[in-house]
Amino acid sequence: MRAVELGKTGEKIPVIGQGTWGLSRWKSAEYYQQWKRVLHQGISLGMTHIDTAEVYGMGMAERIVGEVVKEYPRDELFIASKLFPFRFFHNSIKKAAYKSLERLHLDYLDLYLVHWPNPVVSIEKHMRALEALVEEGKTRFIGVSNYSVNQVEIAMHALKKTELVTNQVKASVTAQKHLKDLPFYRKEKITLTAYSPLGHRGLATIADEQQKKLTLVAEKYNVTIQQVALSWLVSMEGVITIPKTVTIDHVKANARAAETVLPTEEIRMLWEDSQ
Ligand SMILES: NC(=O)c1ccc[n+]([C@@H]2O[C@H](COP(=O)([O-])OP(=O)(O)OC[C@H]3O[C@@H](n4cnc5c(N)ncnc54)[C@H](OP(=O)(O)O)[C@@H]3O)[C@@H](O)[C@H]2O)c1
Numbered sequence: 001m002r003a004v005e006l007g008k009t010g011e012k013i014p015v016i017g018q019g020t021w022g023l024s025r026w027k028s029a030e031y032y033q034q035w036k037r038v039l040h041q042g043i044s045l046g047m048t049h050i051d052t053a054e055v056y057g058m059g060m061a062e063r064i065v066g067e068v069v070k071e072y073p074r075d076e077l078f079i080a081s082k083l084f085p086f087r088f089f090h091n092s093i094k095k096a097a098y099k100s101l102e103r104l105h106l107d108y109l110d111l112y113l114v115h116w117p118n119p120v121v122s123i124e125k126h127m128r129a130l131e132a133l134v135e136e137g138k139t140r141f142i143g144v145s146n147y148s149v150n151q152v153e154i155a156m157h158a159l160k161k162t163e164l165v166t167n168q169v170k171a172s173v174t175a176q177k178h179l180k181d182l183p184f185y186r187k188e189k190i191t192l193t194a195y196s197p198l199g200h201r202g203l204a205t206i207a208d209e210q211q212k213k214l215t216l217v218a219e220k221y222n223v224t225i226q227q228v229a230l231s232w233l234v235s236m237e238g239v240i241t242i243p244k245t246v247t248i249d250h251v252k253a254n255a256r257a258a259e260t261v262l263p264t265e266e267i268r269m270l271w272e273d274s275q
Contacts, residue, residue: 001046002258007165008189009141013078015234016258017049018042019244023061032064038251039068045255051242053082053115054100062103070105079104080111082145085118085126093129097138112139113168116146123151127158134162141165149181168193173229174206176272186238194233194241198226213270221260230257232270
């Protein structure tokens with residue numbers, strides 16, 4: 001699996017990792033088993049960045065990820081989780097991270113993100129709490145999710161001893177808005193983590209024009225349109241992604257998508273506003 005630098009940390013992170021939204025409560029034991037098999041398969045293919053959040057399945061996703069990751073040497077994995085940002089006190093924010101660690105059976109996270117901005121809790125307060133977690137050794141790196149460029153700038157300036165390494169935002173061939181901010185992220189050396197890289201529904205319904213362009217590239221490289229969509233994202237400097245799947249064939253296909261680095265011309269062709 002191809003890896004790139006995360007932010008300006010010197011740490012290498014696989015360009016394609018694994019998402020876990022949908023690992024909800026009240027599913028069958030077989031469903032959880034299947035998801036665990038897929039996560040193991042993904043890890044064996046180098047998709048060692050696993051993205052979860054306390055809010056996914058109200059803790060269930062972290063529990064299932066925890067059952068998988070305890071079978072590996074800790075330093076072979078890169079585990080990210082996210083704070084549900086409706087805590088108002090410094091200590092309650094820190095306690096939320098401790099609870100995530102408990103569910104994940106981990107001593108530390110690799111990355112802890114604020115899941116989205118909350119207008120009632122200041123960005124500065126969130127950054128102070130996350131920075132304290134780094135100082136305590138509870139997370140190696142910190143970042144944000146669903147922040148605008150302006151909010152990222154506020155977060156960066158609020159940090160005293162730590163760098164912001166990523167903003168995790170919705171980005172795909174069908175949702176390109178945040179990708180237009182790439183020059184900012186590259187200048188600041190902040191990684192853009194693309195979530196819902198397959199439009200959340202595996203590109204089941206996309207506009208005819210986009211379908212045509214994806215199919216053209218897919219035929220050229222003998223891959224699927226979903227693989228093209230992933231390759232397209234991670235062919236861009238400063239972008240990594242975290243597709244979600246519960247299907248073994250899909251996790252294998254997603255890992256293979258990292259091998260195709262599209263040339264500039266094809267990257268350009270898949271932009272919505274290209275002719
Ligand atoms: N920060 C945030 O606010 C936020 C929001 C949304 C998502 N996320 C993160 O991003 C991750 C990914 O986003 P997502 O879950 O919204 O959706 P996604 O990864 O864009 O799409 C998932 C869908 O694509 C299908 N799929 C996956 N690989 C495929 C392949 N190779 N060929 C065909 N279909 C394929 C899956 O079906 P199968 O399962 O059957 O393969 C599923 O229906 C989440 O799981 C979560 O970790 C973060």
